[in-house]
Amino acid sequence: MNRLFGPIWTAPIVLGLLTIVGxxxxxxxxxxxxxxSAVTLGIVTAVGAWYxxxxxxxxxxxxx
Amino acid sequence: xxxxxxxxxxxxxxxxxxxxxxxMLLLCITGLPLIYHHEIVHALGNEVEAPExxxxxxxxxxxxxxxxxxxxxxxxxxxxxxxxxxEPHVWALTVGDSPTSNDYKPLLADARTxxxxxxxxxxxxxxxxxxxxxxxxxxxxxYGKLFLGFMGLLLLVALxxxxxxxxxxxxxxxxxTVRHERSRRVRWLDLHNVLGIVTLVWALVxxxxxxxxxxxxxLLKVWQxxxxxxMTKPYAGLPPVTRLASMQAAIATxxxxxxxxxxxFVAFPGTAFATxxxxxMFMYGDSPLTSRxxxxxxxxxxxxxxxxxxxxxxxxxxxxxSQPLHFGDYGGQALKLVWALLDLATIVVLITGLYxxxxxxxxxxxxxxxxRATEAA
Numbered sequence: 001m002n003r004l005f006g007p008i009w010t011a012p013i014v015l016g017l018l019t020i021v022g023x024x025x026x027x028x029x030x031x032x033x034x035x036x037s038a039v040t041l042g043i044v045t046a047v048g049a050w051y052x053x054x055x056x057x058x059x060x061x062x063x064x
Numbered sequence: 065x066x067x068x069x070x071x072x073x074x075x076x077x078x079x080x081x082x083x084x085x086x087x088m089l090l091l092c093i094t095g096l097p098l099i100y101h102h103e104i105v106h107a108l109g110n111e112v113e114a115p116e117x118x119x120x121x122x123x124x125x126x127x128x129x130x131x132x133x134x135x136x137x138x139x140x141x142x143x144x145x146x147x148x149x150x151e152p153h154v155w156a157l158t159v160g161d162s163p164t165s166n167d168y169k170p171l172l173a174d175a176r177t178x179x180x181x182x183x184x185x186x187x188x189x190x191x192x193x194x195x196x197x198x199x200x201x202x203x204x205x206x207y208g209k210l211f212l213g214f215m216g217l218l219l220l221v222a223l224x225x226x227x228x229x230x231x232x233x234x235x236x237x238x239x240x241t242v243r244h245e246r247s248r249r250v251r252w253l254d255l256h257n258v259l260g261i262v263t264l265v266w267a268l269v270x271x272x273x274x275x276x277x278x279x280x281x282x283l284l285k286v287w288q289x290x291x292x293x294x295m296t297k298p299y300a301g302l303p304p305v306t307r308l309a310s311m312q313a314a315i316a317t318x319x320x321x322x323x324x325x326x327x328x329f330v331a332f333p334g335t336a337f338a339t340x341x342x343x344x345m346f347m348y349g350d351s352p353l354t355s356r357x358x359x360x361x362x363x364x365x366x367x368x369x370x371x372x373x374x375x376x377x378x379x380x381x382x383x384x385x386s387q388p389l390h391f392g393d394y395g396g397q398a399l400k401l402v403w404a405l406l407d408l409a410t411i412v413v414l415i416t417g418l419y420x421x422x423x424x425x426x427x428x429x430x431x432x433x434x435x436r437a438t439e440a441a
Binding site for chain 1: 235259264353394395
């Protein structure tokens with residue numbers, strides 16, 4: 001472990017924990033548990049969509 | 065990480081991924097419609113529903129339902145009887161030439177009138193049936209299942225080795241960086257890394273539970289040959305049951321033995337989930353977990369008395385908990401949508417990964433992985 005651990009792994013660990021909470025909560029109960037699941041997994045999905053679909057601001061001559 | 069270790073893990077990641085990628089693409093693509101199985105079957109008009117009747121219409125005697133079905137299909141015997149919590153007005157019956165027949169017939173009956181409903185198309189119709197088999201067994205039965213299970217194991221190896229390589233390949237980049245200004249290869253490497261790490265835990269869970277699901281047939285065999293066989297021992301050598309005890313009475317008895325639970329599934333004597341002398345009755349609760357973890361009760365098919373009420377062995381519990389975690393069908397429409405979107409993201413990870421291998425180029429291939437990691441980051 002070195003000083004790069006934090007910058008590299010903080011986001012993946014948070015996303016992983018959100019995924020685990022989301023997958024388990026819907027299994028535990030209905031109603032509020034399903035909602036918690038939708039929110040946590042929704043965040044994970046939104047993060048993926050944001051970084052996956054984001055395009056850089058148009059610059060002249062920029063590659064598509 | 066030392067250069068040698070990077071090279072080793074790269075080798076593991078490359079080969080575990082390459083071998084399973086084509087099958088994983090197939091599983092991701094066929095899995096997509098399977099997430100919406102219910103909706104698609106409904107939209108295709110392949111769903112059979114019981115007619116509307118006043119809510120207080122009394123339910124018919126189950127024995128009458130069974131008698132109607134067997135009268136409509138002379139020569140057949142009952143194999144299974146089940147009822148979906150969501151559709152309490154319908155009994156699903158499975159009849160066959162013998163209790164172990166592979167040529168079984170699924171039937172539906174109205175629980176109130178004891179009349180047969182139209183026969184539902186097998187496996188939800190031709191399209192869903194195709195998706196199902198391509199996803200589950202490649203039309204090769206248990207061998208197809210176990211093969212896909214092995215591909216699932218390779219996926220898990222690919223995911224773990226991918227995580228190991230994540231740090232050396234991204235250490236100089238802020239999280240989520242996709243370098244659009246660079247070549248397509250670099251861009252797709254970044255996309256592969258970011259979508260791979262975002263979907264990681266979900267892919268691990270769906271991959272692992274999918275692999276466990278491929279062992280379902282084997283685990284059931286283990287149960288039949290151990291615990292179920294143990295319960296049957298006292299009945300060995302007895303003549304087969306000739307007159308089956310009333311199902312209506314057996315259901316009432318089973319409900320007494322499992323208060324607060326409903327009968328979800330009944331296996332008739334001689335079938336895979338019962339003994340030659342018992343009804344195997346599977347009782348379901350109404351919480352998300354107990355509605356998936358049935359309590360098995362053996363009811364003597366001659367006398368109608370409860371013989372034993374067992375707990376599921378741990379491996380069947382693991383199997384039954386694995387199913388929702390693989391299907392994503394346990395948290396309403398929101399969870400289904402998450403499943404579909406993460407499935408699409410996984411397809412992108414697979415395609416970008418394949419692209420990175422195809423476009424590795426001679427010059428790139430000649431360079432050891434640790435050098436590529438240094439250049440990439």
